[in-house]
Amino acid sequence: MKNYNHLITDVLVIGSGGAGMRAAISAHDDGANVMILSKGRLGVSGSTVTACADVSVDSNSITKLLGFNGDIEDSKEQFAADTIKSGWGLNHKELVDVFADQAPRRVKELIDWGAKVENFAISPGHTYRRAIIIKGNNFAHTLARQIRLRPTIQVLEGVIALDIIVKDRCATGVYAVNIMNGEFTTISAKSIIIATGGAMNVFPVTTAPNDLMGDGMAMAYRAGAKMVDMEFQTFLMGCCSPSSLIGNNYPFVLMCRAGAHLYNREGERFMEKWDPERREKSTRDKIAVASTLEILEGRGGRNGGVWVSVRHIPKNLFEYYTEWYEGKKTGFDEKDFLPDLMQDGIESMPSAHFWNGGIKIDTDCSTGIEGLFAAGECAGGIHGANRLSGNAMSEILVTGNIAGHSAARTAASAQVTTPSKEEEYAYYKKLEDMFCGNGSEDPVVLKKQLQKTAWETIGPVREQKELERAIRICDEVENKIPHLCCHGDRVYNKEWIDAMSLANMCDIIRITAAAAAHRKESRSSHYRKDYNKPNDSMFCNITVEKSNGQLKMSNCSVSTQKVQGVQQI
Amino acid sequence: MKSNNKNVNIKLRRHGQTYDEFEVPFEEGMNILSALQYIYENLDRTIAYPVCLCRMGKCGACIMQVNGKSQLGCAVRLAADKLYVIETIGNKEVIKDLITK
Numbered sequence: 001m002k003n004y005n006h007l008i009t010d011v012l013v014i015g016s017g018g019a020g021m022r023a024a025i026s027a028h029d030d031g032a033n034v035m036i037l038s039k040g041r042l043g044v045s046g047s048t049v050t051a052c053a054d055v056s057v058d059s060n061s062i063t064k065l066l067g068f069n070g071d072i073e074d075s076k077e078q079f080a081a082d083t084i085k086s087g088w089g090l091n092h093k094e095l096v097d098v099f100a101d102q103a104p105r106r107v108k109e110l111i112d113w114g115a116k117v118e119n120f121a122i123s124p125g126h127t128y129r130r131a132i133i134i135k136g137n138n139f140a141h142t143l144a145r146q147i148r149l150r151p152t153i154q155v156l157e158g159v160i161a162l163d164i165i166v167k168d169r170c171a172t173g174v175y176a177v178n179i180m181n182g183e184f185t186t187i188s189a190k191s192i193i194i195a196t197g198g199a200m201n202v203f204p205v206t207t208a209p210n211d212l213m214g215d216g217m218a219m220a221y222r223a224g225a226k227m228v229d230m231e232f233q234t235f236l237m238g239c240c241s242p243s244s245l246i247g248n249n250y251p252f253v254l255m256c257r258a259g260a261h262l263y264n265r266e267g268e269r270f271m272e273k274w275d276p277e278r279r280e281k282s283t284r285d286k287i288a289v290a291s292t293l294e295i296l297e298g299r300g301g302r303n304g305g306v307w308v309s310v311r312h313i314p315k316n317l318f319e320y321y322t323e324w325y326e327g328k329k330t331g332f333d334e335k336d337f338l339p340d341l342m343q344d345g346i347e348s349m350p351s352a353h354f355w356n357g358g359i360k361i362d363t364d365c366s367t368g369i370e371g372l373f374a375a376g377e378c379a380g381g382i383h384g385a386n387r388l389s390g391n392a393m394s395e396i397l398v399t400g401n402i403a404g405h406s407a408a409r410t411a412a413s414a415q416v417t418t419p420s421k422e423e424e425y426a427y428y429k430k431l432e433d434m435f436c437g438n439g440s441e442d443p444v445v446l447k448k449q450l451q452k453t454a455w456e457t458i459g460p461v462r463e464q465k466e467l468e469r470a471i472r473i474c475d476e477v478e479n480k481i482p483h484l485c486c487h488g489d490r491v492y493n494k495e496w497i498d499a500m501s502l503a504n505m506c507d508i509i510r511i512t513a514a515a516a517a518h519r520k521e522s523r524s525s526h527y528r529k530d531y532n533k534p535n536d537s538m539f540c541n542i543t544v545e546k547s548n549g550q551l552k553m554s555n556c557s558v559s560t561q562k563v564q565g566v567q568q569i
Numbered sequence: 570m571k572s573n574n575k576n577v578n579i580k581l582r583r584h585g586q587t588y589d590e591f592e593v594p595f596e597e598g599m600n601i602l603s604a605l606q607y608i609y610e611n612l613d614r615t616i617a618y619p620v621c622l623c624r625m626g627k628c629g630a631c632i633m634q635v636n637g638k639s640q641l642g643c644a645v646r647l648a649a650d651k652l653y654v655i656e657t658i659g660n661k662e663v664i665k666d667l668i669t670k
Binding site for chain 2: 039040041044045046049050136137179180181209210211241242243244245246247248331332333336337338339444486487488491492493494495497
């Protein structure tokens with residue numbers, strides 16, 4: 001039997017974006033030994049670095065705690081109320097209260113650590129001016145600097161966690177692979193924090209970086225944790241051409257900031273049918289559904305999108321509108337890759353932008369699996385059916401901090417458990433076998449098939465038979481995983497990395513499709529062609545868990561979080 | 570938006586040593602990352618470039634030497650029928666192709 005690498009830590013943080021870094025800081029400061037796993041590099045991978053980026057806290061605290069010019073009429077209660085209104089009332093209310101209460105202190109701390117406040121703004125859905133503008137890369141670099149100031153925090157870069165090792169509903173470590181040398185590493189930990197972000201890359205077109213594949217959510221699900229609100233994804237208009245800009249949110253920015261128009265192939269401004277007053281300034285959800293229906297009904301372009309156009313705007317006025325946007329970039333300018341916007345439109349389509357649901361957490365970020373915590377976008381509850389603008393960035397600080405403290409507390413009284421050599425061998429053997437040459441399944445073909453399926457079935461427009469098809473295809477692809485064939489050696493092998501992500505993609509798409517099939521109504525970003533109105537009887541959260549190998553769904557009432565009924569599929 | 574019969578040529582340094590040349594169909598508005606993705610998916614599954622990429626000039630993971638100049642791969646617009654020589658920057662130890670320690 002082979003020898004694999006073994007590492008031991010108190011607290012293991014999976015993911016090195018904002019939530020993971022913030023969690024590591026708190027766990028370290030509570031006296032725990034902390035290890036961070038990053039797929040890429042600390043401070044530059046994950047979606048935090050790409051955020052555009054408003055950080056929301058109540059405006060009263062902007063004045064009183066942060067010392068800037070806010071609006072003292074505002075309150076934490078009003079901020080929580082706006083968050084719940086935006087989430088269509090499906091938010092975990094206690095979590096929202098904790099979030100609204102702690103966000104100002106966490107943001108103040110970030111500013112004290114050197115984050116640079118650029119400006120303030122009022123964002124859609126907010127009653128008051130709550131958006132503190134801090135650039136995503138500055139936000140991420142500030143946290144990365146705090147990690148480096150704590151040299152006992154071990155940072156493992158280029159390491160992908162594959163599965164959580166669970167013993168008697170207790171998380172004891174992870175199976176992982178170091179992609180830089182292809183070696184397997186088993187990490188034993190007294191507690192684990194999942195901070196891997198959303199799963200937007202299960203879709204072919206996304207505004208998120210390539211890293212966000214939903215690994216942590218899928219691992220937590222397989223470990224037995226409950227998932228909540230998984231049927232709610234936010235889509236916004238991104239480029240579908242040229243290939244260099246696929247998923248880039250420039251069209252969305254042009255619609256919000258420059259008054260761009262949206263056309264179908266017949267030259268109609270189709271948002272007039274959907275929202276005659278606000279048209280292109282309508283909500284992201286309405287625009288996503290309307291655009292998808294235009295595309296599905298054959299009124300899209302050859303790259304599969306509709307057109308975002310600024311041709312009606314005088315050139316010298318357009319330049320003024322976009323000045324602020326270009327100022328944010330270093331060396332990269334969308335306009336270098338686009339045709340002359342005074343002549344041509346940008347072919348655009350709804351692009352996966354945010355995962356509103358995720359791993360169900362309590363107010364201490366616990367997941368129901370002993371020793372397993374979740375923070376940031378991979379956790380569900382705060383946002384309900386739809387996240388309020390700017391809440392993603394303050395939320396990662398709040399839940400990251402809480403998860404760090406909770407994990408350190410658990411670690412203080414837990415023992416290290418290691419898997420047996422036989423278990424370890426059995427786990428890694430199936431990954432090594434992907435190179436044995438006996439298989440014939442192509443990981444890239446399967447990945448593309450899953451992404452195409454996701455767009456067609458769990459995209460902005462959904463219906464029963466398509467959701468059932470999604471589950472069938474995930475089952476089929478999963479059955480092909482033992483027959484995958486990868487080429488070359490194991491050192492930084494992209495094909496193998498794609499192969500290892502397929503199981504996670506199957507789980508995420510299946511959970512989402514199951515929850516979306518169960519929600520026989522339309523609400524927020526979840527739009528059903530066959531049930532196109534909200535239905536009061538579905539005013540509840542849907543949780544999905546893996547129980548005895550089966551996907552089990554439950555309706556939880558929003559106010560009490562109590563289980564109402566169970567459906568097996 | 571495929572333009573008929575036009576290509577771009579990508580000469581990629583492999584493992585810090587030899588170069589492999591790939592012919593990629595030209596498309597208006599493509600960048601280095603679109604060409605690398607085409608090569609990975611259609612021509613050679615063993616090429617190595619970063620897995621974590623923001624694709625919008627913010628993360629810096631795709632910094633590389635393009636025709637002798639350090640640039641972000643996502644920020645370089647390709648022209649038809651041109652040759653792009655791509656390798657790692659600086660003196661960092663090469664792990665594989667465009668991946669350094």
